[in-house]
Amino acid sequence: MKKMIQTSFMITLICLLTFVFIPQGSASAKIEDGTYSVDYVVLKAENNSVSMANDYFSKPATLTVENGVQHIQITLKSSEWIKELKAPKGGSFADVTVVSENKTADTRVVKFKVDGDLSKPLEMKMHVYIDSMKPVYDHNYTVRVDFKVDSMKKTGGTSETNDKSNGKQDETENKTQSGNGNKEGNKQVENNPKTGDQSSFVLLFIALFASGFFIIRKVNLSKQTN
Known part of the structure; x- marks a missing residue:
């Protein structure tokens, strides 16, 4: 179980790092x-x-x-x-x-x-x-x-x-x-429209969903084995 949790944590961390560092130049340049x-x-x-x-x-x-x-x-x-x-x-x-x-x-x-x-x-x-x-x-x-x-x-x-x-x-x-x-x-222009923010939230949701799915699947397989 401990190994499973560590694996799930690593997957979540990788997904979150991808979410943070993914280039969003196309959205901000518009x-x-x-x-x-x-x-x-x-x-x-x-x-x-x-x-x-x-x-x-x-x-x-x-x-x-x-x-x-x-x-x-x-x-x-x-x-x-x-x-x-x-x-x-x-x-x-x-x-x-x-x-x-x-x-x-x-x-x-x-x-x-x-x-x-x-x-x-x-x-x-x-x-x-x-x-x-x-x-x-x-x-x-x-x-x-x-x-x-x-x-x-x-x-x-x-x-x-x-x-x-x-x-x-x-x-x-x-x-x-x-x-x-x-x-x-008189209003300062917002160069980064909501498109970039929406994309970020979608990526975060996918990361959390993938991590949760992996944990649930591992638990179910563990129960079937036992």
Whole structure:
């Protein structure tokens, strides 16, 4: 009997460890459609130290999610110095899209599709050229943009939702949406929906059920033998 209890305990322990350490990245990475502000920091390629390039990036960034597709929009400062900026795309890197540029303020708004997991630092390639420096500063390097997913706040809906709020619905419905929008705008986004929690409880239930079934079966076999 003692050996049977020890075996049951080991099975339960293994199941519980599986429950605790099972990856749940797919659930936490899912972000519902909408527009969000998200803070971030630019890190060096080789370690988690803040890169000097961090000062060229205005915070926060804007994240737009539509039909599950994520796009990041960032405002660059001292943009005249930034000759090239590339984001990950299909295992390589591609130039970001220029949305707008202000020569007077020396800023540039750029946009790129998120190709990867936003909860992990994204590598980006930069070319900085400063001809006013002596000697001229001309350097290509890699940085990692670390988006603080926990800081995300919803600021609006998708383009379809925004169109509706601009007059495609009746006045009563617009008022209702406006009220809900204000509440959502001040609410911090939960990146891990209930799907992950439900999966965890299911795994725990299976572990306990398997352990109980094993004990009952052993007891019954022991009685039959005796």
